[in-house]
Amino acid sequence: MLHTKTSHIEEIIGEAIEKARHYTEPQLISVVDQIDYIDAYQFMDHGQVVDYHRLFWRSAEEDFTMVGVGTASKLFATSERRFKEVQSLWNEIREHAVIYNRYGEKGTGVVAIGGFSFDSKQKNASPWEAFPDSQMTIPAYLLTNKSGKSFLTTNVMIFPEDHQQQIVNQIADHHEKLLSLTDHDFQLPERTNTSEVAPELWKASVKEATDDIKKGLLEKVVLARELRISFSEPVQIAGVLKALAESQDNSYIFGFESEGDYFVGATPERLAKVDKRELISTCLAGTVPRGGTEEEDQHLGRDLLHDPKNRQEHQFVVEMIKEAVEACATNVDIPEEPVLYPLKNLQHLYTPVRATLDEGYTILDVIEKLHPTPALGGLPQQSSVEYIRHHETLNRGWYAGPIGWFDDHNNGEFAVAIRSALIQNDSASLFAGCGVVEDSDPQAEYEETAVKLKPMLSVLGGY
Numbered sequence: 001m002l003h004t005k006t007s008h009i010e011e012i013i014g015e016a017i018e019k020a021r022h023y024t025e026p027q028l029i030s031v032v033d034q035i036d037y038i039d040a041y042q043f044m045d046h047g048q049v050v051d052y053h054r055l056f057w058r059s060a061e062e063d064f065t066m067v068g069v070g071t072a073s074k075l076f077a078t079s080e081r082r083f084k085e086v087q088s089l090w091n092e093i094r095e096h097a098v099i100y101n102r103y104g105e106k107g108t109g110v111v112a113i114g115g116f117s118f119d120s121k122q123k124n125a126s127p128w129e130a131f132p133d134s135q136m137t138i139p140a141y142l143l144t145n146k147s148g149k150s151f152l153t154t155n156v157m158i159f160p161e162d163h164q165q166q167i168v169n170q171i172a173d174h175h176e177k178l179l180s181l182t183d184h185d186f187q188l189p190e191r192t193n194t195s196e197v198a199p200e201l202w203k204a205s206v207k208e209a210t211d212d213i214k215k216g217l218l219e220k221v222v223l224a225r226e227l228r229i230s231f232s233e234p235v236q237i238a239g240v241l242k243a244l245a246e247s248q249d250n251s252y253i254f255g256f257e258s259e260g261d262y263f264v265g266a267t268p269e270r271l272a273k274v275d276k277r278e279l280i281s282t283c284l285a286g287t288v289p290r291g292g293t294e295e296e297d298q299h300l301g302r303d304l305l306h307d308p309k310n311r312q313e314h315q316f317v318v319e320m321i322k323e324a325v326e327a328c329a330t331n332v333d334i335p336e337e338p339v340l341y342p343l344k345n346l347q348h349l350y351t352p353v354r355a356t357l358d359e360g361y362t363i364l365d366v367i368e369k370l371h372p373t374p375a376l377g378g379l380p381q382q383s384s385v386e387y388i389r390h391h392e393t394l395n396r397g398w399y400a401g402p403i404g405w406f407d408d409h410n411n412g413e414f415a416v417a418i419r420s421a422l423i424q425n426d427s428a429s430l431f432a433g434c435g436v437v438e439d440s441d442p443q444a445e446y447e448e449t450a451v452k453l454k455p456m457l458s459v460l461g462g463y
Protein backbone atom coordinates (compact mmCIF):
# COMPACT_ATOMS: atom_id res chain seq x y z
CA MET A 1 0.00 0.00 0.00
CA LEU A 2 2.85 2.39 0.78
CA HIS A 3 4.67 3.59 -2.32
CA THR A 4 7.89 4.62 -0.54
CA LYS A 5 10.80 3.95 -2.79
CA THR A 6 12.44 1.71 -0.20
CA SER A 7 15.77 1.65 -2.00
CA HIS A 8 15.67 5.42 -1.89
CA ILE A 9 15.02 5.44 1.86
CA GLU A 10 17.99 3.13 2.32
CA GLU A 11 20.18 5.64 0.54
CA ILE A 12 18.79 8.56 2.55
CA ILE A 13 19.50 6.75 5.82
CA GLY A 14 23.00 5.85 4.71
CA GLU A 15 23.80 9.46 3.88
CA ALA A 16 22.29 10.69 7.14
CA ILE A 17 24.45 8.26 9.16
CA GLU A 18 27.55 9.52 7.39
CA LYS A 19 26.54 13.10 8.06
CA ALA A 20 25.77 12.33 11.71
CA ARG A 21 29.24 10.78 12.09
CA HIS A 22 30.91 13.66 10.32
CA TYR A 23 29.28 16.35 12.47
CA THR A 24 28.94 14.11 15.55
CA GLU A 25 25.36 15.42 15.73
CA PRO A 26 22.07 13.56 15.28
CA GLN A 27 20.30 14.28 11.96
CA LEU A 28 16.55 14.22 11.49
CA ILE A 29 15.32 12.73 8.27
CA SER A 30 11.77 13.20 7.10
CA VAL A 31 10.16 11.38 4.17
CA VAL A 32 6.63 12.12 2.98
CA ASP A 33 4.51 9.72 0.90
CA GLN A 34 1.01 10.02 -0.40
CA ILE A 35 -0.88 6.86 0.55
CA ASP A 36 -4.32 5.35 -0.01
CA TYR A 37 -6.90 7.15 2.11
CA ILE A 38 -6.94 6.05 5.76
CA ASP A 39 -9.54 7.00 8.36
CA ALA A 40 -7.84 9.12 11.04
CA TYR A 41 -9.73 7.57 13.98
CA GLN A 42 -8.90 4.04 12.85
CA PHE A 43 -5.24 5.06 12.47
CA MET A 44 -5.27 6.63 15.94
CA ASP A 45 -6.71 3.47 17.42
CA HIS A 46 -4.42 1.14 15.51
CA GLY A 47 -1.28 3.23 16.16
CA GLN A 48 -0.81 1.47 19.49
CA VAL A 49 0.68 -1.50 17.61
CA VAL A 50 3.77 0.68 17.20
CA ASP A 51 3.77 3.13 20.12
CA TYR A 52 1.75 4.39 23.07
CA HIS A 53 2.52 8.03 22.37
CA ARG A 54 -0.27 9.06 20.03
CA LEU A 55 -1.39 12.55 19.10
CA PHE A 56 -4.57 13.74 17.41
CA TRP A 57 -5.54 17.12 15.99
CA ARG A 58 -8.46 18.10 13.78
CA SER A 59 -9.11 21.60 12.52
CA ALA A 60 -12.33 23.38 13.46
CA GLU A 61 -12.92 24.82 10.01
CA GLU A 62 -11.42 22.62 7.29
CA ASP A 63 -10.91 18.99 6.36
CA PHE A 64 -7.52 18.75 7.99
CA THR A 65 -6.56 16.09 10.52
CA MET A 66 -3.20 14.91 11.83
CA VAL A 67 -2.44 11.76 13.79
CA GLY A 68 1.03 11.23 15.21
CA VAL A 69 2.40 7.90 16.42
CA GLY A 70 5.66 7.54 18.32
CA THR A 71 8.48 10.01 18.74
CA ALA A 72 11.30 11.12 16.48
CA SER A 73 12.11 13.95 18.87
CA LYS A 74 10.47 15.74 21.79
CA LEU A 75 10.88 19.43 22.48
CA PHE A 76 10.75 20.00 26.22
CA ALA A 77 11.21 23.22 28.12
CA THR A 78 10.46 24.05 31.70
CA SER A 79 11.43 27.63 32.39
CA GLU A 80 9.36 30.77 32.06
CA ARG A 81 11.07 31.23 28.69
CA ARG A 82 9.59 27.95 27.51
CA PHE A 83 8.23 29.27 24.19
CA LYS A 84 11.64 30.68 23.24
CA GLU A 85 13.36 27.50 24.39
CA VAL A 86 11.07 25.31 22.30
CA GLN A 87 11.71 27.63 19.34
CA SER A 88 15.46 27.28 19.66
CA LEU A 89 15.26 23.48 20.02
CA TRP A 90 13.12 23.45 16.89
CA ASN A 91 15.54 25.69 14.98
CA GLU A 92 18.42 23.41 15.89
CA ILE A 93 16.61 20.28 14.69
CA ARG A 94 15.52 21.97 11.47
CA GLU A 95 19.03 23.08 10.74
CA HIS A 96 20.12 19.43 10.60
CA ALA A 97 16.95 18.04 9.04
CA VAL A 98 16.94 16.40 5.63
CA ILE A 99 13.43 16.55 4.22
CA TYR A 100 12.03 14.61 1.25
CA ASN A 101 8.63 16.14 0.68
CA ARG A 102 7.40 16.26 -2.91
CA TYR A 103 3.94 17.45 -1.91
CA GLY A 104 4.62 20.39 0.36
CA GLU A 105 1.15 20.08 1.87
CA LYS A 106 0.80 21.86 5.18
CA GLY A 107 1.11 19.61 8.20
CA THR A 108 3.37 17.12 6.42
CA GLY A 109 7.12 16.56 6.90
CA VAL A 110 8.79 17.91 10.00
CA VAL A 111 5.84 18.84 12.22
CA ALA A 112 5.70 19.33 15.98
CA ILE A 113 2.41 18.61 17.76
CA GLY A 114 1.60 19.06 21.43
CA GLY A 115 1.10 21.72 23.99
CA PHE A 116 2.00 23.75 27.00
CA SER A 117 0.57 23.88 30.48
CA PHE A 118 -1.53 26.89 31.47
CA ASP A 119 0.96 28.26 33.99
CA SER A 120 4.66 27.43 33.85
CA LYS A 121 5.00 28.38 37.51
CA GLN A 122 2.52 25.77 38.65
CA LYS A 123 4.18 22.42 39.43
CA ASN A 124 3.20 19.42 37.30
CA ALA A 125 1.69 17.84 40.36
CA SER A 126 -1.12 15.30 40.46
CA PRO A 127 -2.96 14.52 38.25
CA TRP A 128 -0.73 16.01 35.53
CA GLU A 129 2.54 14.07 36.04
CA ALA A 130 2.45 12.77 32.46
CA PHE A 131 2.00 16.23 30.92
CA PRO A 132 5.10 18.36 31.39
CA ASP A 133 5.27 22.12 31.15
CA SER A 134 5.93 22.02 27.42
CA GLN A 135 5.85 18.99 25.22
CA MET A 136 5.95 19.38 21.45
CA THR A 137 6.53 16.04 19.73
CA ILE A 138 7.88 15.46 16.25
CA PRO A 139 6.08 12.15 15.66
CA ALA A 140 7.92 9.18 14.18
CA TYR A 141 4.89 8.54 11.96
CA LEU A 142 2.42 11.20 11.01
CA LEU A 143 -0.80 10.71 9.08
CA THR A 144 -2.03 13.96 7.54
CA ASN A 145 -5.51 13.88 6.04
CA LYS A 146 -6.34 16.90 3.93
CA SER A 147 -9.26 17.40 1.56
CA GLY A 148 -9.80 13.66 1.13
CA LYS A 149 -6.13 12.79 0.63
CA SER A 150 -3.79 10.96 3.03
CA PHE A 151 -0.07 11.55 3.48
CA LEU A 152 2.26 9.55 5.68
CA THR A 153 5.40 11.21 6.99
CA THR A 154 8.19 9.10 8.44
CA ASN A 155 10.53 11.03 10.72
CA VAL A 156 13.60 9.42 12.20
CA MET A 157 16.45 10.82 14.21
CA ILE A 158 19.71 9.32 12.98
CA PHE A 159 22.60 9.03 15.43
CA PRO A 160 26.29 8.54 14.59
CA GLU A 161 26.28 5.02 16.06
CA ASP A 162 23.19 3.86 14.09
CA HIS A 163 23.28 0.93 11.65
CA GLN A 164 21.73 1.50 8.26
CA GLN A 165 20.08 -1.87 7.80
CA GLN A 166 18.66 -1.89 11.29
CA ILE A 167 16.91 1.46 10.74
CA VAL A 168 15.66 0.37 7.32
CA ASN A 169 14.21 -2.83 8.78
CA GLN A 170 12.61 -1.03 11.68
CA ILE A 171 10.86 1.48 9.43
CA ALA A 172 9.66 -1.26 7.08
CA ASP A 173 8.32 -3.23 10.03
CA HIS A 174 6.50 -0.19 11.46
CA HIS A 175 5.03 0.75 8.09
CA GLU A 176 3.69 -2.73 7.66
CA LYS A 177 2.17 -2.79 11.12
CA LEU A 178 0.68 0.70 10.87
CA LEU A 179 -0.84 0.18 7.45
CA SER A 180 -2.32 -3.26 8.09
CA LEU A 181 -5.38 -1.87 9.76
CA THR A 182 -8.94 -3.08 9.42
CA ASP A 183 -11.83 -0.75 10.21
CA HIS A 184 -13.90 -1.54 13.23
CA ASP A 185 -16.52 0.09 15.46
CA PHE A 186 -15.53 1.88 18.63
CA GLN A 187 -17.09 1.49 22.05
CA LEU A 188 -17.90 4.58 24.07
CA PRO A 189 -17.22 4.34 27.80
CA GLU A 190 -19.91 3.55 30.31
CA ARG A 191 -19.95 5.91 33.26
CA THR A 192 -20.31 4.49 36.74
CA ASN A 193 -19.79 7.54 38.91
CA THR A 194 -19.87 11.36 38.68
CA SER A 195 -18.81 13.81 41.37
CA GLU A 196 -18.48 17.55 41.34
CA VAL A 197 -15.47 18.82 43.24
CA ALA A 198 -16.60 21.22 46.00
CA PRO A 199 -19.21 23.25 44.07
CA GLU A 200 -20.19 25.41 47.06
CA LEU A 201 -16.59 26.33 47.74
CA TRP A 202 -16.16 27.22 44.08
CA LYS A 203 -19.21 29.52 44.16
CA ALA A 204 -17.79 31.17 47.27
CA SER A 205 -14.53 31.75 45.39
CA VAL A 206 -16.46 33.45 42.58
CA LYS A 207 -18.13 35.72 45.15
CA GLU A 208 -14.74 36.51 46.68
CA ALA A 209 -13.32 37.31 43.24
CA THR A 210 -16.16 39.77 42.52
CA ASP A 211 -15.35 41.46 45.86
CA ASP A 212 -11.67 41.64 44.95
CA ILE A 213 -12.57 43.10 41.56
CA LYS A 214 -14.76 45.73 43.28
CA LYS A 215 -11.79 46.57 45.53
CA GLY A 216 -9.76 47.20 42.37
CA LEU A 217 -7.32 44.30 42.81
CA LEU A 218 -8.01 43.17 39.23
CA GLU A 219 -10.61 43.61 36.48
CA LYS A 220 -11.40 40.07 35.39
CA VAL A 221 -10.36 36.58 36.41
CA VAL A 222 -11.28 33.20 34.94
CA LEU A 223 -12.02 30.59 37.61
CA ALA A 224 -12.29 26.92 36.78
CA ARG A 225 -13.77 23.92 38.53
CA GLU A 226 -13.47 20.18 38.18
CA LEU A 227 -15.78 17.23 37.78
CA ARG A 228 -14.54 13.69 38.41
CA ILE A 229 -16.04 10.68 36.74
CA SER A 230 -15.30 6.98 36.57
CA PHE A 231 -16.08 4.23 34.10
CA SER A 232 -16.75 0.52 34.10
CA GLU A 233 -13.62 -0.05 31.97
CA PRO A 234 -10.54 1.82 30.73
CA VAL A 235 -11.48 4.41 28.09
CA GLN A 236 -10.62 3.90 24.41
CA ILE A 237 -9.45 7.18 23.04
CA ALA A 238 -10.26 6.87 19.32
CA GLY A 239 -13.97 6.36 19.92
CA VAL A 240 -14.10 9.40 22.19
CA LEU A 241 -12.38 11.56 19.56
CA LYS A 242 -14.71 10.38 16.83
CA ALA A 243 -17.80 11.00 18.95
CA LEU A 244 -16.51 14.49 19.81
CA ALA A 245 -15.91 15.28 16.15
CA GLU A 246 -19.37 14.08 15.22
CA SER A 247 -21.14 16.01 17.97
CA GLN A 248 -19.15 19.26 18.15
CA ASP A 249 -19.15 21.43 15.03
CA ASN A 250 -16.90 24.48 14.85
CA SER A 251 -14.46 22.93 17.32
CA TYR A 252 -10.88 21.71 17.27
CA ILE A 253 -10.74 18.06 18.28
CA PHE A 254 -7.58 17.11 20.14
CA GLY A 255 -6.17 14.11 21.94
CA PHE A 256 -2.71 13.66 23.42
CA GLU A 257 -1.52 10.38 24.86
CA SER A 258 1.33 10.55 27.31
CA GLU A 259 2.55 7.76 29.58
CA GLY A 260 -0.81 6.02 29.44
CA ASP A 261 -2.90 9.12 30.19
CA TYR A 262 -5.00 11.04 27.67
CA PHE A 263 -5.81 14.70 27.47
CA VAL A 264 -8.74 15.17 25.08
CA GLY A 265 -11.24 17.80 24.15
CA ALA A 266 -13.28 19.75 21.64
CA THR A 267 -12.39 23.41 21.93
CA PRO A 268 -13.98 26.20 19.89
CA GLU A 269 -11.26 28.70 20.80
CA ARG A 270 -8.41 29.37 18.42
CA LEU A 271 -5.47 31.16 19.94
CA ALA A 272 -3.53 31.84 16.74
CA LYS A 273 -3.19 30.48 13.26
CA VAL A 274 -0.32 31.35 10.93
CA ASP A 275 -0.60 30.43 7.26
CA LYS A 276 2.37 31.79 5.33
CA ARG A 277 2.34 35.27 6.90
CA GLU A 278 -1.38 35.56 7.47
CA LEU A 279 -2.15 35.67 11.19
CA ILE A 280 -5.60 34.91 12.56
CA SER A 281 -6.58 35.08 16.20
CA THR A 282 -9.90 34.83 17.97
CA CYS A 283 -11.63 36.65 20.78
CA LEU A 284 -14.15 34.28 22.31
CA ALA A 285 -15.74 35.15 25.65
CA GLY A 286 -19.27 35.74 26.88
CA THR A 287 -21.64 32.80 27.03
CA VAL A 288 -25.30 31.73 27.04
CA PRO A 289 -26.80 28.27 26.45
CA ARG A 290 -28.55 27.31 23.17
CA GLY A 291 -32.33 27.57 23.31
CA GLY A 292 -34.69 24.61 23.19
CA THR A 293 -36.63 26.19 20.29
CA GLU A 294 -35.47 28.39 17.41
CA GLU A 295 -37.26 31.34 18.99
CA GLU A 296 -35.73 30.84 22.42
CA ASP A 297 -32.32 30.35 20.83
CA GLN A 298 -32.52 33.66 18.96
CA HIS A 299 -33.83 35.39 22.04
CA LEU A 300 -30.88 34.13 24.13
CA GLY A 301 -28.44 35.15 21.38
CA ARG A 302 -29.88 38.68 21.15
CA ASP A 303 -29.71 39.06 24.92
CA LEU A 304 -26.09 37.93 24.91
CA LEU A 305 -25.18 40.48 22.24
CA HIS A 306 -26.61 43.28 24.39
CA ASP A 307 -25.75 42.09 27.89
CA PRO A 308 -23.32 44.53 29.54
CA LYS A 309 -21.70 41.91 31.81
CA ASN A 310 -20.93 39.55 28.90
CA ARG A 311 -19.88 42.43 26.65
CA GLN A 312 -17.38 43.53 29.31
CA GLU A 313 -15.99 39.99 29.64
CA HIS A 314 -15.57 39.98 25.86
CA GLN A 315 -14.19 43.49 25.46
CA PHE A 316 -11.29 42.81 27.85
CA VAL A 317 -10.25 39.99 25.53
CA VAL A 318 -10.53 42.10 22.38
CA GLU A 319 -8.40 44.90 23.81
CA MET A 320 -5.64 42.62 25.03
CA ILE A 321 -5.46 40.57 21.82
CA LYS A 322 -5.43 43.76 19.73
CA GLU A 323 -2.46 45.09 21.67
CA ALA A 324 -0.55 41.79 21.50
CA VAL A 325 -1.16 41.34 17.77
CA GLU A 326 -0.24 44.93 16.96
CA ALA A 327 3.14 44.32 18.60
CA CYS A 328 4.10 41.73 15.94
CA ALA A 329 1.85 42.33 12.92
CA THR A 330 0.51 44.94 10.52
CA ASN A 331 -2.85 45.38 8.72
CA VAL A 332 -4.61 44.40 11.94
CA ASP A 333 -8.31 44.02 11.18
CA ILE A 334 -10.77 43.70 14.08
CA PRO A 335 -14.52 44.31 13.68
CA GLU A 336 -16.06 46.86 16.07
CA GLU A 337 -18.80 44.55 17.33
CA PRO A 338 -18.84 40.85 18.25
CA VAL A 339 -21.13 38.33 16.56
CA LEU A 340 -22.54 35.04 17.87
CA TYR A 341 -20.53 31.82 17.67
CA PRO A 342 -23.00 28.93 17.98
CA LEU A 343 -21.94 25.56 19.36
CA LYS A 344 -24.05 22.51 20.13
CA ASN A 345 -24.67 23.38 23.77
CA LEU A 346 -23.78 27.07 23.98
CA GLN A 347 -23.27 30.30 22.10
CA HIS A 348 -20.40 32.71 22.61
CA LEU A 349 -19.56 36.27 21.68
CA TYR A 350 -16.97 36.14 18.91
CA THR A 351 -14.65 38.70 17.34
CA PRO A 352 -12.21 37.49 14.68
CA VAL A 353 -8.77 39.12 14.37
CA ARG A 354 -6.81 39.15 11.10
CA ALA A 355 -3.36 40.58 10.47
CA THR A 356 -0.13 40.17 8.54
CA LEU A 357 2.64 38.79 10.72
CA ASP A 358 5.82 40.86 10.56
CA GLU A 359 8.99 39.25 9.24
CA GLY A 360 11.07 37.55 11.90
CA TYR A 361 8.18 36.40 14.08
CA THR A 362 6.98 32.81 14.37
CA ILE A 363 3.76 31.33 15.68
CA LEU A 364 5.50 30.63 19.00
CA ASP A 365 6.31 34.34 19.35
CA VAL A 366 2.63 35.08 18.84
CA ILE A 367 1.59 32.45 21.40
CA GLU A 368 4.03 33.87 23.90
CA LYS A 369 2.52 37.33 23.48
CA LEU A 370 -1.07 36.11 23.70
CA HIS A 371 -1.04 33.43 26.38
CA PRO A 372 -3.00 33.62 28.53
CA THR A 373 -5.55 35.98 27.03
CA PRO A 374 -8.21 37.37 29.39
CA ALA A 375 -10.52 34.61 28.07
CA LEU A 376 -8.55 32.08 30.14
CA GLY A 377 -6.54 34.15 32.60
CA GLY A 378 -7.95 37.59 33.24
CA LEU A 379 -6.93 41.21 33.36
CA PRO A 380 -4.33 42.43 34.09
CA GLN A 381 -2.58 39.33 32.79
CA GLN A 382 0.10 38.96 35.45
CA SER A 383 -2.08 39.56 38.50
CA SER A 384 -4.91 37.36 37.24
CA VAL A 385 -2.53 34.42 36.67
CA GLU A 386 -1.16 34.91 40.19
CA TYR A 387 -4.71 35.16 41.51
CA ILE A 388 -5.58 31.84 39.84
CA ARG A 389 -2.41 30.24 41.24
CA HIS A 390 -3.40 31.21 44.76
CA HIS A 391 -7.18 30.90 44.72
CA GLU A 392 -8.03 28.01 42.44
CA THR A 393 -7.90 24.70 44.28
CA LEU A 394 -7.48 22.54 41.19
CA ASN A 395 -4.25 22.14 39.28
CA ARG A 396 -4.92 23.34 35.72
CA GLY A 397 -2.08 21.43 34.10
CA TRP A 398 -2.73 21.61 30.35
CA TYR A 399 -6.34 22.74 30.80
CA ALA A 400 -6.64 26.23 29.22
CA GLY A 401 -3.07 25.98 27.92
CA PRO A 402 -2.02 26.43 24.29
CA ILE A 403 -2.20 23.23 22.23
CA GLY A 404 -1.53 22.77 18.54
CA TRP A 405 1.14 22.30 15.92
CA PHE A 406 3.61 23.96 13.59
CA ASP A 407 5.48 22.75 10.52
CA ASP A 408 8.56 23.54 8.55
CA HIS A 409 6.85 26.08 6.26
CA ASN A 410 5.85 28.56 8.97
CA ASN A 411 2.35 27.14 9.08
CA GLY A 412 0.78 26.32 12.38
CA GLU A 413 -2.21 26.70 14.61
CA PHE A 414 -2.83 26.73 18.34
CA ALA A 415 -6.08 26.60 20.27
CA VAL A 416 -6.70 26.82 23.99
CA ALA A 417 -7.36 23.49 25.69
CA ILE A 418 -10.82 24.07 27.15
CA ARG A 419 -13.90 21.76 26.99
CA SER A 420 -11.44 19.06 27.87
CA ALA A 421 -10.78 16.06 30.09
CA LEU A 422 -7.78 14.29 31.50
CA ILE A 423 -8.50 10.58 31.20
CA GLN A 424 -6.53 8.18 33.37
CA ASN A 425 -7.40 4.57 32.81
CA ASP A 426 -10.98 4.16 34.09
CA SER A 427 -11.44 7.65 35.50
CA ALA A 428 -11.36 11.23 34.26
CA SER A 429 -11.24 14.83 35.39
CA LEU A 430 -13.24 17.38 33.42
CA PHE A 431 -12.60 21.10 33.67
CA ALA A 432 -14.64 24.20 32.95
CA GLY A 433 -14.12 27.82 33.83
CA CYS A 434 -15.79 31.16 33.31
CA GLY A 435 -14.84 34.79 33.17
CA VAL A 436 -15.59 36.51 36.47
CA VAL A 437 -16.15 40.26 36.28
CA GLU A 438 -17.56 42.78 38.76
CA ASP A 439 -21.20 41.87 38.00
CA SER A 440 -20.79 38.09 38.02
CA ASP A 441 -23.37 36.10 39.94
CA PRO A 442 -21.90 32.90 41.48
CA GLN A 443 -24.96 30.75 40.74
CA ALA A 444 -25.15 31.95 37.12
CA GLU A 445 -21.43 31.31 36.63
CA TYR A 446 -21.83 27.87 38.14
CA GLU A 447 -24.59 27.11 35.62
CA GLU A 448 -22.44 28.47 32.79
CA THR A 449 -19.64 26.06 33.70
CA ALA A 450 -22.16 23.20 33.90
CA VAL A 451 -23.11 23.80 30.25
CA LYS A 452 -19.43 23.98 29.27
CA LEU A 453 -18.92 20.51 30.76
CA LYS A 454 -21.64 19.00 28.55
CA PRO A 455 -19.66 18.37 25.34
CA MET A 456 -17.17 16.14 27.15
CA LEU A 457 -19.76 14.55 29.44
CA SER A 458 -21.96 13.64 26.51
CA VAL A 459 -19.25 11.44 24.96
CA LEU A 460 -18.03 10.14 28.31
CA GLY A 461 -21.16 8.26 29.29
CA GLY A 462 -23.97 10.77 28.59
CA TYR A 463 -25.01 14.11 30.16
Ligand SMILES: C=C(O[C@@H]1C=C(C(=O)O)C=C[C@H]1O)C(=O)O
Nearest residue numbers: 285286287375418432433434435
Ligand atom coordinates in the same frame (compact mmCIF):
# COMPACT_ATOMS: atom_id res chain seq x y z
C1 LIG B 1 -12.75 28.99 30.44
C2 LIG B 1 -13.60 28.46 29.57
O1 LIG B 1 -14.20 29.16 28.55
C3 LIG B 1 -13.87 30.52 28.33
C4 LIG B 1 -14.79 31.41 29.07
C5 LIG B 1 -15.92 31.94 28.48
C6 LIG B 1 -16.89 32.77 29.31
O2 LIG B 1 -16.72 32.87 30.53
O3 LIG B 1 -17.86 33.31 28.78
C7 LIG B 1 -16.18 31.74 27.13
C8 LIG B 1 -15.29 31.10 26.34
C9 LIG B 1 -13.95 30.73 26.84
O4 LIG B 1 -13.06 31.75 26.52
C10 LIG B 1 -13.97 27.01 29.62
O5 LIG B 1 -14.76 26.57 28.80
O6 LIG B 1 -13.46 26.29 30.50
Ligand SMILES: [Mg+2]
Nearest residue numbers: 286287434435
Ligand atom coordinates in the same frame (compact mmCIF):
# COMPACT_ATOMS: atom_id res chain seq x y z
MG1 LIG C 1 -18.66 33.89 30.86
